[in-house]
Amino acid sequence: DQQVKQNSPSLSVQEGRISILNCDYTNSMFDYFLWYKKYPAEGPTFLISISSIKDKNEDGRFTVFLNKSAKHLSLHIVPSQPGDSAVYFCAASARNQFYFGTGTSLTVIP
Amino acid sequence: EAQVTQNPRYLITVTGKKLTVTCSQNMNHEYMSWYRQDPGLGLRQIYYSMNVEVTDKGDVPEGYKVSRKEKRNFPLILESPSPNQTSLYFCASTPGGEGSEQFFGPGTRLTVL
Numbered sequence: 001d002q003q004v005k006q007n008s009p010s011l012s013v014q015e016g017r018i019s020i021l022n023c024d025y026t027n028s029m030f031d032y033f034l035w036y037k038k039y040p041a042e043g044p045t046f047l048i049s050i051s052s053i054k055d056k057n058e059d060g061r062f063t064v065f066l067n068k069s070a071k072h073l074s075l076h077i078v079p080s081q082p083g084d085s086a087v088y089f090c091a092a093s094a095r096n097q098f099y100f101g102t103g104t105s106l107t108v109i110p
Numbered sequence: 111e112a113q114v115t116q117n118p119r120y121l122i123t124v125t126g127k128k129l130t131v132t133c134s135q136n137m138n139h140e141y142m143s144w145y146r147q148d149p150g151l152g153l154r155q156i157y158y159s160m161n162v163e164v165t166d167k168g169d170v171p172e173g174y175k176v177s178r179k180e181k182r183n184f185p186l187i188l189e190s191p192s193p194n195q196t197s198l199y200f201c202a203s204t205p206g207g208e209g210s211e212q213f214f215g216p217g218t219r220l221t222v223l
Contacts, residue, residue, distance in 0.1 A: 100154070
């Protein structure tokens with residue numbers, strides 16, 4: 001049973017606009033959440049993370065929001081750039097184990 | 111250059127023929143892990159290791175073995191591969207501690223006929 005879900009397989013956004021990628025989880029024991037970006041033929045690369053005791057973390061153009069009551073997190077990319085086109089994975093960790101979502105393919109249209 | 115390396119990058123084999131996928135990191139990380147990526151399922155953790163001689167099962171350990179004799183190496187062993195182990199495999203390492211970013215290798219595409 002998938003404990004971390006990304007319900008949107010794909011998303012298209014115009015360059016310069018905001019990209020919002022969503023992630024839902026079921027396990028209330030998760031204590032860290034992370035976002036990874038993946039280009040074809042490469043391994044995932046880390047983007048940003050958030051502890052379960054926080055509700056927002058920002059790093060440059062990337063902001064992650066966590067809503068624990070809804071068991072939902074989102075990644076905001078502002079402004080979106082063509083180089084952001086990739087697959088984005090949401091991940092959660094508990095007791096040294098990691099659980100990933102199925103990924104959302106983001107296309108930023110120039 | 112800090113990196114995680116995997117070998118081979120591509121492998122086609124037949125059912126039942128034992129194989130090993132090697133993984134090595136040069137960052138002195140304590141935590142290492144193996145994942146498989148399948149369409150519609152995302153990345154699923156197979157095994158992880160908190161340190162030398164310490165390994166634990168992840169979400170999908172059936173059919174796999176690992177060992178951690180040295181800090182830098184974490185090989186994945188398929189003693190009797192089956193077609194349902196056809197997948198894209200990633201090795202990753204992290205300095206340790208939950209929430210730490212994982213550094214991923216480039217992936218190994220395995221096909222079991």
